[in-house]
Amino acid sequence: MILPAVLAPLRGAFTGGAGYLSACTSGLWMRPTHAAIVADLERGARTGADPARYDAAVVESRAAFARLVGVAPGAVAIGSQTSVLAALIAANLPDGAQVLCAEGDFSSVVLPFVHAGRGIRIRTVPLAHLAEAIDAETTLVAFSIVQSATGEVADAAEIIAAARRHRALTFADATQAIGWLPVDATLFDALVCHSYKWLCAPRGVAFLALSDALVRTLRPVQAGWFAGEDPWSSCYGADVDLAGDARRFDVSPAWQAFVGAAPALTLFADADRHALHRYTTGMADEFRRRLDLPLPERPSAIVAWHDPNGQSLADLRAAGIVASGRAGRARVAFHIFNDEEDVTRAAQALGR
Template sequence: MESTLRTEYSLATVYLNTASHGVLPARTARALREAVDAMATGRTDQVAGFAKVEEARRAYGRIAGIDPGRVAVGSSVAAHAGTVARSLRPGAEVVCARDEFSSLVNPFHARGDLTVREVPLEKLAEAVGAGTALVAVSAVQSLDGRMADLRAVREAARDHGARVLVDSTQALGWLPLSAAGFDYTVCDTYKWLLGPRGVSFLTLPADGGDLVPAGPGWLSARDPWATCYGAVRDPAPDARRFDDSFALLPGIGTAASLALVEEVGTEAIAAHDEALARRFRAGVARLGYEPVAGRSPIVSVPGLGAATADALAERGVRVSARGGRLRASFHLYNTEADVDRLLEALPVAGRG
């Protein structure tokens, strides 16, 4: 893994903010430069570009443990969640965790005729009842890195005839997670999957479940290039009929990034990322803080916030602040030295 990463990364800062945006591998930057140059010199090959997006779909299916025929491509989690929201009957109950990321839950609120019930993350499974139509939850919380008990949620939903929508944006790329075990999953790829912003994936049952495509365009056809005029009368038989008109450049870049994730392997990435997070949790506790407990590589530290994040940035250490707390996140391009640099730059509790 180390030799591969040496050829892919040469960071100018201590970047500990993957939960906001991942760092593009060198191969992805090259692919994007070549595509932009082709577009700027009249050599654009859209057919080849779309083939790269199909390559990304297949790679995502392998990483997410699901048949690529159940994977739709789009540009945002919010749009995918909106497709799921459209499928619910008026008055249906949606249960979600409190303080979820807005892109996952706001489409259900925006409907205006659904009952959206927010509960503490640890109470999510027990909150599912006979009237619940859908549970929407992130596998890993963006705010503080807490992980949902997805097995308990799935079992509770099954017992009550509800569907489950999992946002894996803060999980896939480091957490081994099979999308095949859930009705729907959504994922933005610009964080732990290391792609450029602008590509997302929706996974759905083989039969499409209860979903109706929100805005099916020419790409929803079985053979888009042959039938791109007039109504689409022969839609794709698989998840491609739910494809949005995705952005080509991010799609090309995502294919390159997913290839790196597959080469290194999710299990190796998980071991690396979690070890760095453990090192940081232990170190920040020695400084007198109480980080949010857990095993995810997203670590939230109460008592440190935006002012600390700004001061760290001035010293070449990039983190973020969410919910009034410092949030550090560790990925495959980070090292123990990065963790130690962050710890050395933090004030002792009560002295900052």
Template sequence: MHPARTQYASGRGYLAACTLGLPSAATREALATDLERWAGGRASAAEYSSVVERARGHAATLLGTRPERVATGSQVSVFAGLVAASAAPGAEVVCIDGDFSSIVAPFLARGDLRVRHVPLDALADEIGPGTSIVSASLVQSATGEVADATAVSRAARDAGAFLLLDTTQATGWMPTDDLDADVLVCHAYKWLSAPRGAAFAAFSDRAIADLTPHTAGWYSGADPWASCYGPDLHLAADAGRFDVSPAWHAWAGAEIALRQAAELDQAGVRDHDVRLANAHRERLGLEASDSAIVTWPDADGDDLAALTGAGLVASGRAGRARVAFHLWNDDEDVELAASALGR
């Protein structure tokens, strides 16, 4: 059992961190307090800004960077869209075949880019001199496979390509503080157990200089409270220029969730989660892996139905059953899942 398990009111049989994380007791308290303050007319816009800034610092810790390189937002696709909008017409974009739509669709929607979809295990090899942008998830949503980030980063640098990495299915269960990318994007509602609507991204110097902040608004200035009105354009010199106006109530919970994650030994979380995932794989007769997500073929949905019928929470993606193991899970959850599947 992971020591953090005591922070979660439930979790027994909940095998869906890859779909939606569970709030800790501290996150629930923060949200309840925020609701009471709002209902009582005591909510403060200035205090919400302070909350967002604290969360920005925690996000920087999780991504191994400095707060001034982190932008806050609401969705991964918005940050990916900024990268897509920067591409020259006809530019080659390399994506992983079957990757999550939020980091693929913005490039396809342009209609004038050459988007190539390649197998995950061939991604680094497929990046070449003609590649302008590489857009990929560190951990695949549909299969749980983990990309070789070092090899992909090296190939992108050698080719001079811009690298966008999505860590939504990684940050929270594995260390993501040593990745080399131009933009790292993450939504915090899965493994980080934050309310939906709180996303963040880390930008390199190249990204800050080259990307146009097409979503610029009042929160994109160095001092948002001084950039509420035109006619001038107010842009922060750092990654704050890519901020969008925060969903305040989501960030009230996200700040606590991100702080708790940043304080954990992420290597220890990975060891805990992967050990349970591999114990489940063993019961299914699957080979061990380095991922906290376990998937297997389930075209008819029979296994997912069996898990659900036993009171467990799992998911199905791309014709596969999918379970995930996180802080609130222990060996009993492995036994429950195996029993439900008759293994």
């Protein structure tokens, strides 16, 4: 795959990446991210923390993520972890609600609902059958757009359509999607994304995009000072005006993480998402062809295959390739910092 010229600025922000096929585990940091964090640490050592600068990084990060998923910044809440933001949704479900999940989905998408109490029931089915399993008893469908263990891409359009027919809410995790797969958050009632994987930000920067209806009706059960309309006037007492938009669900930010996230998210928001999708999935499909693996129904930048004894993963690592193993599978991921040489090197490591 030849890198399209429109992606050159994004590729140029990375120092390396050769042999690194593990963006699905953790993305590489860009030069601007590294520089921003180092500068902040040095500044902090000399003059202490600068809250105004950190607030600006949060504003920039929120705006960039909003552009990535096609919503206004006021529809986006910030947090630190997927499970924390999922727990907000779980806490707002009615007693006895039924939540439909995909079998084998990432635990942070499922466990907040499993342990929500109040008679909330969980039902799981294979991802391919998620849409057809939605019925009149379903309150909410919770699923990852791209499955972490397998790289399988959900038929989100079919799931959304079925949920609407049965008046069920949709909650999607886009952590393994945004950064290579174009995602429109307006199609979902709630969409969560941690940015340390495909968006190459430091760990501790997560987002929750909410529909207007949920912004109006969710209870801010984890409200703190940063959920105020003016956080710096919301530090004490109970008489606090919460923000009038999704910021009322904000969790106080990890400052240095947002300093590093802001430049990375901005670069991804400026990139051509469709060109990035074609580039990454093109490499993944070429790797599948070399290993005689079937092409998926919906292209994915993640390739996973059965590796019960870990031999494939060991062979990749012996060749100096950073890969990962999940749920009895070997797993590789192709991102903007990879190229066809990575495809060839990985295939040769596996004898192909």
